[in-house]
Amino acid sequence: MNHLTFPISRFIAKITNSVHFPVGELFYLIIGIIGFVLIFKLIRSFFKSKEKVSHSIYYIMIFVNCIYFIYTFAWGVMYKKETLTIDKEKIVIQSKILKEIYCYELDKAISARNLIEHNDSTTTIKFKSDLEEYNQEFFALQSQVKNVKWLKNYRLLNDTHYKLSWISEMQNYMGILGYYNPFTVEANLNRYNTNLKQPATLFHEYGHQMGFASESEANFLAYYLGTKSKNPEINYSVYYKSIYTLLGAIYKSDPYFVRMELDNMHSKIKQDRKAELKHYLKYEGATSDTFSELNNQFLKANNQEGTISYSKYVELIYLLYQTKKATN
Numbered sequence: 001m002n003h004l005t006f007p008i009s010r011f012i013a014k015i016t017n018s019v020h021f022p023v024g025e026l027f028y029l030i031i032g033i034i035g036f037v038l039i040f041k042l043i044r045s046f047f048k049s050k051e052k053v054s055h056s057i058y059y060i061m062i063f064v065n066c067i068y069f070i071y072t073f074a075w076g077v078m079y080k081k082e083t084l085t086i087d088k089e090k091i092v093i094q095s096k097i098l099k100e101i102y103c104y105e106l107d108k109a110i111s112a113r114n115l116i117e118h119n120d121s122t123t124t125i126k127f128k129s130d131l132e133e134y135n136q137e138f139f140a141l142q143s144q145v146k147n148v149k150w151l152k153n154y155r156l157l158n159d160t161h162y163k164l165s166w167i168s169e170m171q172n173y174m175g176i177l178g179y180y181n182p183f184t185v186e187a188n189l190n191r192y193n194t195n196l197k198q199p200a201t202l203f204h205e206y207g208h209q210m211g212f213a214s215e216s217e218a219n220f221l222a223y224y225l226g227t228k229s230k231n232p233e234i235n236y237s238v239y240y241k242s243i244y245t246l247l248g249a250i251y252k253s254d255p256y257f258v259r260m261e262l263d264n265m266h267s268k269i270k271q272d273r274k275a276e277l278k279h280y281l282k283y284e285g286a287t288s289d290t291f292s293e294l295n296n297q298f299l300k301a302n303n304q305e306g307t308i309s310y311s312k313y314v315e316l317i318y319l320l321y322q323t324k325k326a327t328n
Contacts, residue, residue, distance in 0.1 A: 013185040022163040024181030085150045095253040102246040109239035115232035124275045127195040127233040154211040164191040172283040177201040180208035199237035216312035249314045
């Protein structure tokens, strides 16, 4: 299927990348308008004849099936393809090794954080690089994914191009940092993300463009390439995410260890976390909770772990660490 879907993705990306606005959001708007018109006609047909009702339902079914077919072809098949050459069931995580990985990641996070000049405890961390620099860095780094021999069925990007979403304000309240549009092959970013979130989010969405449909695999791709960067801001963005994800995984077996680590966390990292939590707390509420649950059910329907637990992401970091250990 890759020999068919990847060339089509490249072709669509070439078209959508030629403009700077998010084509996919315009597409969704048009779909929404068509859907609204069809539903309006259906409601109106109830006051006319049964034949009109049948015709309205018929057109709605055609519309829904067309959208479903395009989605399945463009993205649904990606969920079904294998991207790992190893048997995930054989990865047995040991708590002791997980703590070892966490300590290694924490050292890397501290080293990266110390290279970043930001000491204002009242605001979220500010980076000097911009999105275009992160974009160029990803393009230069992407070929290094070939060094991970147990990843397969992906493509390298001929061009890396991101879009800033028109609905970023809404995304804040829905807890969305970015999203990949499978219809237009676009990496869309929330323009109001904090500086700390933006590099890892950009790399994550490009992971989807490369063919990693799973959230966990896209997270891992962002992590792996981010650690290869010479830009400390990118390093810190991915290591910050990994240390707190690892602590979440360790908590299941040793909550005391996690509480101690959080209490004694490096002062600058603790300061950043406090500022991040304060920033995103402004947008929490019923909308965020509702969307999170809907997204959770969507991921599970596609055989993913859901937003509640990205355990596969931890497993892949664990596997990478063990692979490095075995070769050293």
